[in-house]
Amino acid sequence: MARPITATIHTDALRHNLGAMRARAPGRRLMAMVKADGYGHGLETAARALREADAFGVAAIEDAARIRAAGLAQPILVLSGFDNPDDLDQLRALGAEAIVHHAAQLDLLERTDGAPIRVWLKVDTGMHRLGFAPDQVREAHARLRAARGVAGDIALMTHFASSDEFDAHTPNGLQTPAQMRAFVAATEGLDGPRSLANSAAVLGWPDAYGDWIRPGGALYGMSVVAGRSGASFGLRPAMTFETRLLAVNRVAKGERIGYSATWEAPEDMPVGVAAVGYGDGYPRLAPAGTPVLVNGRMATVAGRVSMDLMTIDLRGQSEARAGDPVVLWGDALPVETVAEAAGTISYALTCGITRRVRFVND
Numbered sequence: 001m002a003r004p005i006t007a008t009i010h011t012d013a014l015r016h017n018l019g020a021m022r023a024r025a026p027g028r029r030l031m032a033m034v035k036a037d038g039y040g041h042g043l044e045t046a047a048r049a050l051r052e053a054d055a056f057g058v059a060a061i062e063d064a065a066r067i068r069a070a071g072l073a074q075p076i077l078v079l080s081g082f083d084n085p086d087d088l089d090q091l092r093a094l095g096a097e098a099i100v101h102h103a104a105q106l107d108l109l110e111r112t113d114g115a116p117i118r119v120w121l122k123v124d125t126g127m128h129r130l131g132f133a134p135d136q137v138r139e140a141h142a143r144l145r146a147a148r149g150v151a152g153d154i155a156l157m158t159h160f161a162s163s164d165e166f167d168a169h170t171p172n173g174l175q176t177p178a179q180m181r182a183f184v185a186a187t188e189g190l191d192g193p194r195s196l197a198n199s200a201a202v203l204g205w206p207d208a209y210g211d212w213i214r215p216g217g218a219l220y221g222m223s224v225v226a227g228r229s230g231a232s233f234g235l236r237p238a239m240t241f242e243t244r245l246l247a248v249n250r251v252a253k254g255e256r257i258g259y260s261a262t263w264e265a266p267e268d269m270p271v272g273v274a275a276v277g278y279g280d281g282y283p284r285l286a287p288a289g290t291p292v293l294v295n296g297r298m299a300t301v302a303g304r305v306s307m308d309l310m311t312i313d314l315r316g317q318s319e320a321r322a323g324d325p326v327v328l329w330g331d332a333l334p335v336e337t338v339a340e341a342a343g344t345i346s347y348a349l350t351c352g353i354t355r356r357v358r359f360v361n362d
């Protein structure tokens with residue numbers, strides 16, 4: 001029997017969410033982040049559905065090549081930039097742009113004799129991952145302006161660490177305004193478009209819109225704001241992750257279910273066995289009590305999630321039968337709810353769907 005697991009990608013939801021993000025930041029340009037295979041939704045599917053975006057953002061040059069092969073001509077920004085002359089040649093051949101975040105990249109752009117490329121100068125305003133420290137920005141900018149490998153305006157960007165906290169009274173609630181001030185100070189007087197805002201900043205920090213917004217998760221309908229699903233911001237989930245029941249068993253009171261016998265039936269009851277497990281990308285750490293939808297009605301995980309299977313408490317659903325549909329996340333069950341139960345974030349779940357799952361577009 002073929003495994004009945006599908007991830008259905010709702011391309012109309014992707015388009016809706018793009019419009020919703022544009023509506024929040026009118027007049028700004030929008031870079032659609034499609035890294036990590038479009039947050040697990042499929043790079044080509046996501047990029048085609050989001051073709052009205054002004055640009056795409058990807059992690060690596062190979063992803064830029066896939067977008068071009070899909071027939072899309074928009075600007076593409078490669079977040080990791082380049083490490084050697086060969087990378088620069090590939091960027092040129094693809095007509096892609098690159099982030100410059102460390103000094104060795106300035107040397108490469110000064111020495112290259114190939115055609116110039118467009119670059120984005122990344123400022124580290126507090127994330128402390130990639131980027132030039134604020135006091136190095138002016139010198140880096142001057143070197144880029146003079147470098148023969150650089151074409152056109154140099155865009156200026158930074159990335160927020162805590163923009164999902166909108167409230168000054170939460171532990172990191174003051175970090176976003178501090179990063180904004182650091183960015184303004186580091187880039188004051190330099191020409192070039194500005195870009196700061198990821199999805200959460202578009203949702204909660206209008207002062208950070210700049211010239212280019214860079215939403216990712218929100219385009220797929222997801223939110224990383226604590227306690228709020230994407231739907232609560234008017235976004236629509238772009239993925240439904242679904243399987244079927246393989247069996248419904250009667251389990252006697254006191255029997256224990258699954259690995260390590262962690263879950264004990266509190267009464268004589270039906271237990272469903274669904275064809276999905278961590279081998280498909282359902283989180284193993286989703287505890288008993290995590291919601292699933294059986295025939296569109298709420299039920300819960302019982303016992304440990306295993307590699308190919310999981311067991312479901314079907315009390316109250318005595319009519320459920322083998323073959324019935326089980327939604328793991330989607331429209332009526334936000335992926336954020338499952339992520340919170342499993343101690344992770346929605347992005348990690350959609351990115352974690354494995355290759356044996358069949359992807360379908362609707």
Ligand SMILES: *Cc1c(COP(=O)(O)O)cnc(C)c1O
Nearest residue numbers: 033159198199200214215216217
């Ligand atoms: C991933 C990423 C984004 C988008 O973040 P979301 O939370 O998905 O909106 C924006 N900018 C950079 C540099 C990123 O790496």
